[in-house]
Amino acid sequence: MKTSGLAELEAVLAVARHRSFRAAASELSVSTSALSHAIAALEARIGVRLFNRTTRSVSLSEAGAQFVQNVAPALTTIRDALTQAGSFRDTPSGTLRINTSVGAAHQVMPVFIAFLQRYPDMKLDIVTEGRLIDIVVEGFDAGIRLLETVPQDMIAVPFGDRQRFAVVGSPAYFARHKPPRTPADLARHRCIRSRMPGGSIYQWEFARHGEAVRIDGDGALMLDEPGLMLAAARAGLGLAYLTEWNVAADLASGTLVRVLEDWTPPLDGLCLYYSGRRHAPAGLRALTELIRDYADAKRKPVARKKKARDV
Structure with missing residues (x-):
C-alpha cells in the first residue's frame, strides 16, 4: 500500500468508519498488514496515536477523533474536485459504492449487469445489509431502498414497479x-x-x-x-x-x-438515491440514466403481435 498523500488519509477514515482494520482493508482492496503498517507509519511521523487497539477492538483516540473531524471535510472536497475533473472523460471510470438490501440487489441486478457491460472501465462495490444507514457518512456514492425509507434531502430516482x-x-x-x-x-x-x-x-x-x-x-x-x-x-x-x-x-x-x-395496498417501489449536496460522479450519472431508461422501458406497453385473423 502506498503510504503517502491521500492514501494515508483514506486509510485513517476507512478504519474510523469500520472500527476494524480487516473491514477497512477489504474496502480499500489492500492487505490488513499493509493497512496497519500505513497507519502506524503515519502515527510515528506525526507523533500521535490515532487509534486505540486491542485484540478485540479498534477505537479512535481523542487525538484521532479530532484528526478525523478535521480531515474528513477536506478530503470530501478533494474527492469532489477529482470527480468533477474526471467527469470530462468520454467514458465513465472508477468505482461506485452502493448500499442496499439483499432483496433490492436481486431486483436491480439486471441493471448492474447491463451497466458493467456498457461501461467496462467502471467497477461496482455493492454492500447489502438490512439496516438503514447515512450513505454519506458511511462513504457510499448511492443507495437503493424503498422510496418511503429515503431521507427527504436525497435525490431519488424511482426504479421498478410499486411493491406490495x-x-x-x-x-x-x-x-x-x-x-x-x-x-x-x-x-x-x-x-x-x-x-x-x-x-x-x-x-x-x-x-x-x-x-x-x-x-x-x-x-x-x-x-x-x-x-x-x-x-x-x-x-x-x-x-x-x-x-x-x-x-x-x-x-x-x-x-x-x-x-x-x-x-395489503401497494407501496412506492425501489429507488436509487444519492446526496444532492455533492457533485455526482460521471459513473453515478450514467447509472442513473440507465435506471431511468430501464424504468421507462418497463412502463411502455408491449405491442401485441398480429394473429392471422387480425390481418
Whole structure:
C-alpha cells in the first residue's frame, strides 16, 4: 500500500468508519498488514496515536477523533474536485459504492449487469445489509431502498414497479387452520415474526378503506432474513409477511397460499438515491440514466403481435 498523500488519509477514515482494520482493508482492496503498517507509519511521523487497539477492538483516540473531524471535510472536497475533473472523460471510470438490501440487489441486478457491460472501465462495490444507514457518512456514492425509507434531502430516482406485501402460508398449514379474513384474526394464528436490523420486532402493516392496522403476531419462530422466513412458511411453521417479489414463484406454483390480499395496498417501489449536496460522479450519472431508461422501458406497453385473423 502506498503510504503517502491521500492514501494515508483514506486509510485513517476507512478504519474510523469500520472500527476494524480487516473491514477497512477489504474496502480499500489492500492487505490488513499493509493497512496497519500505513497507519502506524503515519502515527510515528506525526507523533500521535490515532487509534486505540486491542485484540478485540479498534477505537479512535481523542487525538484521532479530532484528526478525523478535521480531515474528513477536506478530503470530501478533494474527492469532489477529482470527480468533477474526471467527469470530462468520454467514458465513465472508477468505482461506485452502493448500499442496499439483499432483496433490492436481486431486483436491480439486471441493471448492474447491463451497466458493467456498457461501461467496462467502471467497477461496482455493492454492500447489502438490512439496516438503514447515512450513505454519506458511511462513504457510499448511492443507495437503493424503498422510496418511503429515503431521507427527504436525497435525490431519488424511482426504479421498478410499486411493491406490495403478502401474508402467505403453506397448504398444509391452512389444512390445520382456518384462513384469516381480517388482520384481527391473526391473533389465532402462528406468525413467523421478523426482527429488524436494529433489534426491534417488525409489525405487520395493513390498510383498507382508510383504516390502518399494525399487528405484532404471536409465534414460535423469529427470523431476520426473508429467505429463511420463506423456507419456514413453506414448511408449514406459520404465516409469513413478505414482499410479493419474494413469494411470487411460490404463489404461482401453489407451494404457498396468499391471504388478506385486500388488506395489503401497494407501496412506492425501489429507488436509487444519492446526496444532492455533492457533485455526482460521471459513473453515478450514467447509472442513473440507465435506471431511468430501464424504468421507462418497463412502463411502455408491449405491442401485441398480429394473429392471422387480425390481418
